[in-house]
Amino acid sequence: MTELRAEGLVVRAADATLLDITSIRLQAGELVAILGPNGAGKTTLLRALLGMNKTAAGTAEIDGRDISNFSASERARSVSYLPQQRPLAWPNTVFDVVSLGRFAHGATLGRLSAKDAEAVETAIVSCDLQHLARREVDTLSGGELARVHLARAFATRAPLLIADEPLAELDPRHQWRIAELLKSFVADGGGALAVLHEVAIASRVADRLIWMKSGEIVAEGTPVETLSAERLQEVYGVRGTVTSTERGLDVRIEGVS
């Protein structure tokens, strides 16, 4: 059972402290959402967990092994990462972009091994991209592209997944589709950590919420434990109501407080 664990991570830039957290962990079988306003240090935290940001203090480990001791491909096989910016330089086919998820396994585009091809095809099917597999990515809609990137991450078959705002710029239906794909990844035994701005969706799909503000974690727990009108006020500075219903929490945000 793969576990990502970090203690006392501190990231500084010039004089400013961008990140200062005591501890965070992510286990297989759980979907954890990071919530917080712009500039709260969410992306910095993700990058620090992956060893892609220089840290002033603290450790990040996967199964007890420090992340800085992983080679790029070892790390990729343990945890896949969807950054916030997801540029695609060339109009490759959907199949080829998803195949890049097998890069850390030594795959070469156009000459996939049977095992790589199987992983790519499974990922394509799970993200409902079969009919688009031969299309060039510059002809896709934003929602389709989001599924391509997720399929690429799934194709790696890493036990953990870290995603930075995977629902950004999507319509409500696609936001839910991506959220459900994350949920199914976790149901299949994966562990996912995602930065989300969609509080209502996070409250329905996440097992745990991590609330961040000014580089620190201000609260952590299940949606029922940590999501409240006061919390929305404290973290985002917005007025809202949170009511408990049979289907889960009902979140309304009504304006700037």
Place this chain on the structure above:
Amino acid sequence: MTRSSAVSNAASGRALLVGLTLAGIVAIIAACSLGTTPLGLGRLLDGLAMRGAQGDQIVVWDIRLPRTLTAYVVGAALGMSGAALQGLLRNPLAEPGVLGVTSSASLFATFALYYGLTVSSPFLLPIFAITGALAATGLLALAAVRISSVVTLILLGVGLSSFSAAAMSLLLNLAPNPFSLSDMINWMLGSVANRSFEDLKLGAPFLFLGMAVLMSHRRGLSALTLGEEAASAAGLDLRRQRIAVVLGAGLATGASVALAGAIGFVGIVSPHIVRRWVNHDPARSLLPSALLAGLFLVVADIGVRLLPTSSELKLGVVAALLGAPVFIWIAARRRVSP
């Protein structure tokens, strides 16, 4: 369905490689037979086999074959360097000539020649040219880490080119050895006239080494499609990839400049044509780009020799006449993006 698409891609890639190789061979044979003294296939084969008229043997072995092979390997090196730099910088406009790599190499090469350094060892010529090319590629790769704007990077290349040209004029004024304007033009515009197998032997090892470095690191170029952050997260060692492409393109371009001077725009045309055949995968574009660019320069050199001009046109002029419009066309068609 998805599997069959992957298979058909591999097949079209193979067909492209076979076709380009055959076309290259045909062009090389044509280049050896065409010229002021046309040689029929029989005389050409006799000449190649060191039989027949002595004049034919000299024309084939001392003039046409070395010249043609030089054009081919120089084209191949520039084509592959262009494709690799485009993959690294994720930009279809990147090319050794446009980025100032060839002019920087030719500046260093002229320096070695006209300050008499090549007297001590002829190997200093390719070494200096390669040093110049490496300085330029290294500078560009360093700058690319900081500058994400491709336009800025191209401007940097323009600056490098202009600087090299100015420094070249300075050399012309200061050089202790007689330095003729036509020599300088040879270096700045590029030519394969009067190349011998001795010249080829000097530059080719470096050129092939550079191409081998690029080929062995081509897989990482596919991953860079995703951008540097995602590519690195997907398992690419970014630092190593950058160093390999800088080194490979520097060696190949530097050696090609030592052989033929600064020939621009070759590295932009062939990757552009090849790309659609290989599903826009930079890794798969390296080899066909090299084969197509080699073919292109051999054909251009046939043109140079056959055109009835009073003095022979420079190969680099023909390459630029054909390549620069393609560059402008690609640049104008690009949607505005960083």
